Amino acid sequence: MDNMIYASVRQVSATWYFISLTQNRSHEEALDVGMMQAELYLSDLGLVGAAAAPYLEGARKAVESVMQGRLQN
Numbered sequence: 646m647d648n649m650i651y652a653s654v655r656q657v658s659a660t661w662y663f664i665s666l667t668q669n670r671s672h673e674e675a676l677d678v679g680m681m682q683a684e685l686y687l688s689d690l691g692l693v694g695a696a697a698a699p700y701l702e703g704a705r706k707a708v709e710s711v712m713q714g715r716l717q718n
Contacts, residue, residue, distance in 0.1 A: 665679065
């Protein structure tokens with residue numbers, strides 16, 4: 646179950662980040678949106694604070710991956 650949560654929170658953050666970029670938001674604004682959505686998702690699962698930290702780190706890495714892919718294309 647842990648792997649499924651990790652994978653889904655990465656998908657949530659990366660998707661919202663990309664959606665925000667397509668709405669002409671800056672990288673920082675899009676990052677904020679992606680991470681906020683990831684935090685909301687984890688909160689809905691009952692994961693907050695220290696329990697959410699490893700998942701949020703994975704979410705941030707997923708956003709960085711999207712950003713790198715965008716820069717390379």
